[in-house]
Amino acid sequence: MDKVIKYVLYDILRNRIVLGYTIFLLIMSLGMFQLENDPAKAVLSLLNVVLLVVPLISIIFATIHFYNSQEFIELLVAQPINRQKIFYSEYLGVAISLATAFLTGVGVPLLLFGGGAIRSGAAGIYLITAGLFLTFIFVALAFLASVLTSDKAKGIGLALLLWFYFSLLYDGLVMMVLFYFSDYPLDKFSLAMLSLNPIDLGRVLVLLQIDVSALMGYTGALYKNLFSNFTGVLYACLLMLAWAVLPLMLAKRIFIRKDL
Amino acid sequence: MISIKNLNKRYGKLQVLNNLSVEFERGQVVSIIGPNGSGKTTTIKCLLGIVQPDSGEVYVDDELVLKQWEYRRKIGYMPQISHFPENMKVRQLFDMMKDIRKDVSELDEELIGLYNIQKMYDKRLGSLSGGMKQKVSASLAFLFQPDLLILDEPTAGLDPLSSEILKAKILKEKKRDKLILISSHIMSEIEEVADDILCMMDGRLCFYRSIAAIKEETGEARLGKAIAKLITY
Numbered sequence: 001m002d003k004v005i006k007y008v009l010y011d012i013l014r015n016r017i018v019l020g021y022t023i024f025l026l027i028m029s030l031g032m033f034q035l036e037n038d039p040a041k042a043v044l045s046l047l048n049v050v051l052l053v054v055p056l057i058s059i060i061f062a063t064i065h066f067y068n069s070q071e072f073i074e075l076l077v078a079q080p081i082n083r084q085k086i087f088y089s090e091y092l093g094v095a096i097s098l099a100t101a102f103l104t105g106v107g108v109p110l111l112l113f114g115g116g117a118i119r120s121g122a123a124g125i126y127l128i129t130a131g132l133f134l135t136f137i138f139v140a141l142a143f144l145a146s147v148l149t150s151d152k153a154k155g156i157g158l159a160l161l162l163w164f165y166f167s168l169l170y171d172g173l174v175m176m177v178l179f180y181f182s183d184y185p186l187d188k189f190s191l192a193m194l195s196l197n198p199i200d201l202g203r204v205l206v207l208l209q210i211d212v213s214a215l216m217g218y219t220g221a222l223y224k225n226l227f228s229n230f231t232g233v234l235y236a237c238l239l240m241l242a243w244a245v246l247p248l249m250l251a252k253r254i255f256i257r258k259d260l
Numbered sequence: 261m262i263s264i265k266n267l268n269k270r271y272g273k274l275q276v277l278n279n280l281s282v283e284f285e286r287g288q289v290v291s292i293i294g295p296n297g298s299g300k301t302t303t304i305k306c307l308l309g310i311v312q313p314d315s316g317e318v319y320v321d322d323e324l325v326l327k328q329w330e331y332r333r334k335i336g337y338m339p340q341i342s343h344f345p346e347n348m349k350v351r352q353l354f355d356m357m358k359d360i361r362k363d364v365s366e367l368d369e370e371l372i373g374l375y376n377i378q379k380m381y382d383k384r385l386g387s388l389s390g391g392m393k394q395k396v397s398a399s400l401a402f403l404f405q406p407d408l409l410i411l412d413e414p415t416a417g418l419d420p421l422s423s424e425i426l427k428a429k430i431l432k433e434k435k436r437d438k439l440i441l442i443s444s445h446i447m448s449e450i451e452e453v454a455d456d457i458l459c460m461m462d463g464r465l466c467f468y469r470s471i472a473a474i475k476e477e478t479g480e481a482r483l484g485k486a487i488a489k490l491i492t493y
Contacts, residue, residue, distance in 0.1 A: 071343040080332040259311040
């Protein structure tokens, strides 16, 4: 497998987008820590940007990369290589390079400035974990969108739609439901809804390590109860893992049956 | 060496392959002919596993090969139109292929020499012309000394001199007991290299006979005319 990954990585490193993404994250993170005196607050601001930018860049870059690798894939499928191997190599190549960019861009500034307070230190670790998970999840979703259609424009459209849904639309829908049914106890329901969106999972995971969770009222207390102990964190991490693995498996199934 | 049984494939409403069954043996050079859209390329792609048939079986050396991949080490494939990663240099492409096919120790670099591929080693594949890409593609197909060569319209984009080189190479490989499948439209070329002709029509087998038999049956000296006669009858 390593041989194919090697060539996928070569190809990604040749164009400068991943490098640009790293520098962008680096400047942004450093900027946040310079502007805020309280590292906890800086982590909070960083969280909002990360939750928006990481999924977007991951899904768009991975989709475009997949379509641009069409020739490479065509060349390899006529060779004695397992199609599954080609698929996983493409996935790991993209996901690992984007994850490395994220680790460098956000992880290094966090290490330099965020370690001050213990609380924000924990939040920092969760921020990195959430960002890494989101990278792997949205690259998987991007690959799913790419194998569903051979048309590049449609594929990128679908990828954007997925991002739009998870970043903006979903929260709106949940808010609407919560608003209309506000007379009923919705704590359990909102917890279930939370599990269905990896971005929200990431957000709650980090928020609860910072003291702002007190602002979230009764539901916040419930979340706090769940996510501040080990089982809760494990639950969130397993859910995130499922969010990466399930779309990837589905995409692989479609890919190995596909006519190229 | 290859046996195809009841192969069916449809793209949407279009039935591209219709219950195709055919067998090929080692030492044969078979030319696959037929009108455009008769399923020649789809048959080849099913053989390679690039396209998955809806039903039917493909055996290579008595092994069922659908969804398998190891059998492809026996195959050298030259596609009709070569798509290569645009940003890769020719040298990197050859290095990568050699790296992937480390199982083959003895390489056949004759075509690389004859086509002067070394001269374009530092060019990007995206900047090569169609014919140059065909040359790269042909050199790659022969490089790993496969038992089975599949050439999809190999001379379509090549200049006359390069076509001659390729034809000579095909004849040379034929003597080494290999199976060579060529899809082509150029009758004179088929007559030069092939022994047998497989004619496809609307995804079905139209006829599959040796060139000598075709000529004898129709009483025509020219292959083109003979085939035209066979198809109309």
